[in-house]
């Protein structure tokens with residue numbers, strides 16, 4: 001694998017012909033790595049190893065697990081720049097942003113390391129000196145299935161709580177970004193997890209299905225699209241397995257006229273253009289109160305036009321190429337349709353050809369701001385998963401709340417206002433799992449993250465996620481004689 005190329009990684013997309021099809025991340029036509037796809041046999045082996053490792057790991061105390069996770073976090077911190085470089089080549093996002101991803105990754109490991117030692121049940125006094133107690137126990141072999149937009153971070157956000165609770169995890173990255181998670185496996189091993197406790201299998205839908213349907217898999221945590229999430233749910237239903245679903249979104253960002261305009265403009269860019277707009281919780285429906293629509297739009301366009309696109313490994317770059325050509329064409333298709341439906345392109349929305357001849361075949365586009373949007377337009381209703389912001393105007397709080405909630409998704413939402421009462425009133429009314437007041441797309445690992453409605457269920461990060469990777473055993477202890485009915 002050559003890691004020193006300076007451009008995007010994508011995949012030569014061949015349909016799998018059997019469990020041994022090979023997939024190759026391609027760097028502007030040059031293959032940087034090939035992986036054999038894991039079939040049923042490899043999945044069985046991974047589960048077998050994970051079960052053996054689980055026996056050892058689950059017997060360790062929380063403090064022992066804490067020490068291993070802290071060591072893994074330390075190694076990630078130490079190798080931050082190297083991992084970020086691999087992630088940039090893996091996904092195409094700028095190195096500047098990839099470093100943020102690596103930071104929220106080791107922070108996640110540190111956070112759950114901190115919780116591992118304090119996981120405990122409770123003691124409940126019963127009549128006559130009898131009592132009960134609860135034990136918080138791991139589930140067993142968990143499966144993580146990831147999307148391609150945050151490959152390393154997703155693997156950490158799933159494995160850290162899983163391992164902290166005493167589980168094993170088999171992780172399957174997206175076949176578009178198979179590389180960086182291997183570094184995580186290497187790091188966990190170096191930090192001292194038993195062999196097989198965190199294992200990576202490579203492949204697409206077929207491999208994912210083998211994992212989900214495996215009888216010895218206790219839980220599946222999935223990040224990806226709604227249609228795949230629905231299939232995962234069906235498969236999990238067959239085995240009565242608990243699942244966590246982190247799915248797509250079409251989130252609203254509401255800008256009231258009393259906001260701090262400079263922050264609101266910065267917030268709108270953060271809400272739309274990180275990772276080339278390929279972010280599930282992006283606030284792509286930007287509702288702006290009429291009084292400031294013109295001023296806000298002018299500032300947004302100015303900043304958007306200033307975003308430096310190009311070689312994602314260069315320090316100054318803030319936007320790299322999209323994940324692959326079919327996705328680029330899909331995003332451009334949304335913009336074409338938006339124009340046909342009456343939206344106006346204020347900037348971008350077209351293919352960008354960098355000056356550097358090495359990058360000329362990259363999947364670059366200019367970030368796009370659309371105005372004159374209506375709620376019924378496709379660009380306002382469907383997840384585009386690209387750098388496309390749709391601006392809509394509104395008059396009143398009641399009106400915007402109703403329009404913001406008029407979607408089948410419910411992942412995130414944001415509000416910019418200086419009115420503290422309005423801010424809390426509006427977020428209380430928003431049907432979204434992750435709400436931001438006066439900021440957008442920050443991800444402190446202490447806060448639970450996850451969706452309402454079709455954006456999924458279960459949570460990642462925060463204390464609550466312990467409940468999604470453990471189960472409660474109740475023990476009832478009789479201190480007297482059995483009072484029998486017979």
Ligand SMILES: NC(=O)C1=CN([C@@H]2O[C@H](COP(=O)(O)OP(=O)(O)OC[C@H]3O[C@@H](n4cnc5c(N)ncnc54)[C@H](O)[C@@H]3O)[C@@H](O)[C@H]2O)C=CC1
Nearest residue numbers: 146147148173174204205208209224225228246247248280
């Ligand atoms: N809520 C969240 O935290 C996030 C959600 N997403 C969502 O993910 C989507 C984009 O990611 P994609 O990788 O294109 O999604 P996808 O649903 O196509 O694939 C996601 C993963 O599922 C696997 N997969 C596909 N079919 C499967 C099947 N039948 N059984 C088991 N596994 C299967 C894929 O190989 C990949 O690893 C967007 O809709 C985005 O909103 C992305 C990142 C974060």
